[in-house]
Amino acid sequence: MTTDAAxxxxxxxxxxxxxxxVTMLQDVNVVTTDDIEQAGAILEDVKDRYKVLKKRLDEITKPLNQALKSTRGLFAPALNGLAEAESIxxxxxxxxxxxxxxxxxxxAQAARRALAEGNAVIAASIEIERPPQDAAGVQFRKVWTFEVVEPERVPRDFMSIDEQKIRAFVSMHKxxxxxPGVRIFQKDVVVSR
Structure with missing residues (x-):
């Protein structure tokens, strides 16, 4: 294993x-066919350097990632169990x-009814349970949330486009x-071999 300083x-x-x-390439102009060929050669060199460096990175990080995965696996059953206990x-x-x-x-409604019917003794005898209070480890708070009950009525502003599904559909059907509402077209992308 390599030392951290190294x-x-x-x-x-x-x-x-x-x-x-990167600094050198900022000043490179690619205009002609010859320029494209020269840029292609540089691109090939850049990709080769990238592959070598990526391989080196993987040599260093693979054992660390395996150790991390193994450690997470050791603790996962306990953490999942405790998360389930919390949820329950x-x-x-x-x-x-x-x-x-x-x-x-x-x-409270029964007490009001008894009072309205003139039964003050019955109304007074109705015991109203005290409200739940915050306790050790438990706190109550109100939060705003939502539930979609009629999806077809939700305004467009609250909808999002699933670009991944569109991309997969376009890739399949070309x-x-x-x-509807989507322009489908081809574009050139540079691919190095």
Whole structure:
């Protein structure tokens, strides 16, 4: 295994080399067929350097990634179990809070009904449960959320286009692809061999 200082030095050397290439290429004009051929040769060299550097990076990071994956695997069952336990408890606490609130509302309504009917003694005897309070490890707060109940009525501003699906559809159907509201076309991309 390489020492950290050696790896840092190696990475810095490669970074300086890459920066030099980028600086040089800023002034290169590619206009003619000959220019394209020369640029292609440079591109091939750049890709070769990239492959060598990527291989070196993988040599260093592969054992680290394997160790990380293995360590995460060791702790995953416990972490997943605790996350599930948290979810179960939050669900049960939330359900209990909702039930308590409903019982409180029902009791208050029964007391009001008894008073309206002139039964003050009965109204006074109705016990209204105290509301759930924050406790150690438990806090209640209100959050705004939503549920889509009629997707066809949701305004367009809240919709998003699935570019990945469109790209897959266009790749499969090519010039036969037609999607309303989408312009499908070919474009040239530079590919180096």
């Amino acid at each position: 790896v840092i030095q190696e990475a810095q050397t490669h970074a300086l080399g890459a920066k030099g290439i 408890l939050k669900t049960k606490i939330g359900a209990a809070k909702t039930a308590i609130e409903q019982r409180r509302l029902d009791a 010039d036969g692809a037609q999607i």
